[in-house]
Amino acid sequence: MTEQHRTTEIENLWLEWNKANQDLWNRMLQSWTNPTRQGDIFSLWPEWNKANQDLWNRMLQSWIETETFAQLLGKAMQNYLTMHDAFGKALQEYMVQALQTMKIASADDITRLAEMIINLENKVDQLADEVEKASKTTD
Numbered sequence: 001m002t003e004q005h006r007t008t009e010i011e012n013l014w015l016e017w018n019k020a021n022q023d024l025w026n027r028m029l030q031s032w033t034n035p036t037r038q039g040d041i042f043s044l045w046p047e048w049n050k051a052n053q054d055l056w057n058r059m060l061q062s063w064i065e066t067e068t069f070a071q072l073l074g075k076a077m078q079n080y081l082t083m084h085d086a087f088g089k090a091l092q093e094y095m096v097q098a099l100q101t102m103k104i105a106s107a108d109d110i111t112r113l114a115e116m117i118i119n120l121e122n123k124v125d126q127l128a129d130e131v132e133k134a135s136k137t138t139d
Contacts (some may be wrong), residue, residue: 010063014053017056020048
């Protein structure tokens with residue numbers, strides 16, 4: 001189905017929806033203004049609701065199947081991911097500042113400390129190896 005055909009179909013559905021709403025309003029006005037046809041206007045509500053749901057469903061289904069919708073959805077997803085990334089970075093920076101203000105170690109601080117401890121352990125191991133070698137050569 002071509003984009004032009006889908007556009008025409010959506011326009012037709014829109015016209016159908018508009019006509020259904022006009023018909024309902026006309027019936028409601030008649031029940032308000034005609035003393036011989038006094039009816040409960042609220043009894044028209046379920047009928048109007050179902051007609052609207054059916055028409056909107058068909059219109060949206062037709063629109064969802066278009067390439068335009070896929071492109072818009074792709075752009076929306078890209079915008080969401082961009083905003084999510086920016087928000088995540090801003091939140092990370094805020095949390096680091098908040099933790100620094102409260103004198104609480106951040107994950108980066110703990111990672112740096114762990115790296116320092118590992119480096120220190122490696123140096124101690126190297127010194128122990130050198131001491132062991134030196135003690136063997138003196139014996």
